[in-house]
Amino acid sequence: MKFGQLVIAGLVTGSIYAVFAVCVSVWYRVSNILNLAVGDFAMLGALGVDDLVRVRNWPLPAAIAVTLVTVAAFGYLYDRVVLHLAQDGRRVHEGIVITFFFTFALSFFIDGVAKVLFGTDVHAAPALWSGRSLSLLSGLHVERAGLLVLACAVICGSMFWLYIRYTLGGKAMEASGENALGARIVGIDTRRYRRIIFTGTAVLAAVFGIIESPITGYTYLSGATISLTGFIAAAYGGFRQPGRALVAGLVIGVTEALLGGYVSAEYGDTVLYAILAALVLAWPRGLGFEAAVGG
């Protein structure tokens, strides 16, 4: 009973991790850039919709549409200006480290803008599927928003997998990440794919922020926390593999809930992080870290 309830709660938080892990690893696979700003786009989506609906009294669909278009425009512009200068210019900034710090700066910037626009309080977008929590078999309860998050995680994850696996565009996209120069030589416009994926993952993150925020509530600083959990889950999926990142996210969520429920509410997270650190140290090759470094 308690176990079932904990697993359900864990699956819900896990699917949040999973989604952001998928965003991080998809983008890494295409562009070789670890994007630390994914969580900030989620925060932007949630707080943007909240601001338009609550403060400016817009209808919900219009608020969502405008927020998503704004996020997409921002992502597009960022790619066009900063990433273009950084990666397509006279001096190419190579190496994971430097490009990672571009997204690190972006994350700071978005947080700063969000602070100006939305203030420092905790807010959330209006629930998309409101109502009491649903009762499942044998008295287990699940939040509606949680169910939505889980469903979206599975749908987006599998759609991306199908895209990579079965379409020419997906293969071209994968090629740009494997070997950008080689991909360009055979006529793949790697910059276009980088732009599509950067804008796409930004919008996807914003959508998840909107769906998920009724559960946890966001402040302008929530982005870093979300990115961090997504980043960790993506790391355990070997960074390049969205499918494994999704599973890793779910497993981490469930473990977290079980540790919180059975071990200690206070030290559950600490134990979780210790386990995660131990896993990396004990089994780096198996988790795909070496491959990620080499690639």
Added chain:
Amino acid sequence: MKSFRPFTVILVVGVVVVVAFGQQYAGSVFVLALCYGIVTAGMAVQIGFSQQIVFSQCVFMAFGAYGVAMLNTHLGMASLVATPVVMVAAGLVALLLGAVVTRASGLALAVATLMLPLIATGYISSAGYLGGSVGAPLTGNLWPGSSTQSIAIGNGLVTVVILGLVVLAASRILSSDVGLELYVLGVDEPTAAAMGVRTPRRRLELFVLGSVFAALGGAVYAGTQLFVPATLASPTAELALLMMLFVGGRRSVLGAVAGAVAIQYLSGASNWVSVNILIVEGVLLTAILLIDPDGLAGITRSLATRLRPRSAVAPPTPSVSSAPPALFTPSALPSPHEEDRVLLECDEVSKEYGGLTVLDDVTLTLPPRGLFGLCGPNGAGKSTLLGIIGGSVPAARGRILLDGEDVTRLPPQQRFGLGVSRTFQAVHLIGGRTVLDNVAVACLTSHRSGLVTRLFRSELAAARQRAAQTLDRLGMTALSGRDVSSLTLESQRMVELARAVAPGPRLLLLDEPASGLSDAERRRLGELLTELAGLTCVLLVEHDLDLVAQISQRIFVLAGGRLVFDGGPADFRTSPVVNSLLVGL
């Protein structure tokens, strides 16, 4: 001396600012910035220069700060006394933790250490004796003065001196022979190992060094700010430190300090900026990285290069004594009556990659001198065999004996120490350093020395001298000041050959040194190899069969992981096995 310059800069600027502004707000911001500077100076060594990305500095900074606060509050120990105590404790903790954590490298190291701030924050917020989620106050100033005036100035001056010493230590390490080891370790760890760098040990030392500096910064922070906020150990604090490092210049110690000062100064500069500090930092970091990935230090350097007249920036070439008589003196030249001795013995060596057999019971022996060819079609296992002899690839079965000693389990750095030197199939040079330094990497004598001992005694000059002699002997002196990245492929191959030859190896492993060379260059290479073969044992992997047959005294042919031919050049040319395999007859 050049390595004292950063120390002097810090001391002069620091003392002037502290004396002039010590009691004002600007002075207190400056001192706070210097506390962070102590931490970022260590980060420049560990994260920037040696590229060991860790996220644990904030944890050790908090360790230092809380340590001083606890010793001061509960034991009444003066902050100035508590600081060294805490540093020693941090060193011990870092040693224990590092022994576990630095078994990983690269991304695994980064992710594993990313957990440390998360664990520490969770612990601190629920530990009552540390003040929980608020923090811990203390009363002991770093400088136990009597008036607020003398305390402010005293705190500032002590901080400046500590930072100066930290910067001095960091920049002396970076400019020493161990500094060159660390640079190679950061750029290309397998090459570092093949050149004798004890990579696991260096990684651990770097972790301890970065952690101790961070703890020292934290201790000074506690002694000057008189309050330790619980957020000091949070991931956000780590991000703030990284921001300072990257704005200032990740590879420069002075730059890292400048970054800390710049960010701290900015956050207090004006009301608008301190409210919108995240936007300002985000834009600033983006702009700086776009201009120069080496931050403020890189920008300053390129400005200085542009302003200075050309002649002044020409790299110094060490003077070369009159040409040495031989190419090199082998580290252990066998005495003549031992000529029939065996140097290398591969005993039934096998290797599989995931079920695919790459080497199958290969047995061969080599004497102390001579040139031996190793041929075979693509995928025959030649490079794998070279890797197994060099130690970079572990053998699945079989033994490698060097001078009768079983070295099968020894890592590449120890085999290098026994006289095994190699080149790689794809060129593995250290970009961003000169030809001279690339060759000097193989002549270092610092492998067994600790990081800290090289503060006082660097033998980089001797290594460069030896490298210069080798380059001179190979007729490459003109190249010695050039950055290796600016060379043509054939020059790069020659530099790699020079690097392999320079230490005077007993066994030289060359993986396709002739590929990409013109006919004239091949001839020159052949003459050089023949000369080398009179001094040492050379095992040459090569596709150019004419070259191999011309210069080798014995040739091995691998096919499908098995040794299918072993004989002299005359048999090699006529052997039906060789012809069908390699010539296609």
